[in-house]
Amino acid sequence: MICTLPDIHLSAAQASDAEALVALRIEAMRDSLTRIGRFHPIRARERFLSGFSPAHTWHIEVAGERVGFMVLKPEKDAVLLDHLYLHPHSQGKRIGTAVIGLIIAQADASGLPLRVGALRGSDANRFYLRHHFKLVNQSEFDNHYVRAVTGVS
Numbered sequence: 495m496i497c498t499l500p501d502i503h504l505s506a507a508q509a510s511d512a513e514a515l516v517a518l519r520i521e522a523m524r525d526s527l528t529r530i531g532r533f534h535p536i537r538a539r540e541r542f543l544s545g546f547s548p549a550h551t552w553h554i555e556v557a558g559e560r561v562g563f564m565v566l567k568p569e570k571d572a573v574l575l576d577h578l579y580l581h582p583h584s585q586g587k588r589i590g591t592a593v594i595g596l597i598i599a600q601a602d603a604s605g606l607p608l609r610v611g612a613l614r615g616s617d618a619n620r621f622y623l624r625h626h627f628k629l630v631n632q633s634e635f636d637n638h639y640v641r642a643v644t645g646v647s
């Protein structure tokens with residue numbers, strides 16, 4: 495999935511990128527987790543590393559700088575957007591919108607719905623709703639969304 499969007503480049507992650515990705519995830523989630531009293535860097539690190547799959551992980555780069563990453567995993571009946579994080583200094587610049595557009599197009603081309611989870615109380619919930627994801631259930635800390643296949647020809 496090495497792709498280039500206007501000014502945005504996605505490149506494959508390697509196993510050696512794990513610590514840098516953990517640090518980025520922690521920084522991206524810090525405010526949301528702090529708001530709900532759940533910020534714990536060690537738990538965040540362990541949770542990410544326990545499911546880290548370099549083969550499904552992509553760096554998001556702008557002008558050669560890593561500004562985020564995504565993890566997109568195929569499932570039997572859906573595509574799972576397991577992680578999508580942008581560093582706080584890169585949020586609000588439409589980078590996420592460009593990346594989610596690519597992810598949606600890929601899911602649509604596969605003919606499978608796209609699933610994602612977001613921390614309850616996180617700004618990510620508004621982001622996914624804006625991109626036509628539907629809330630399908632909630633757990634103690636997360637909202638779970640699905641976006642149906644659209645535009646397949």
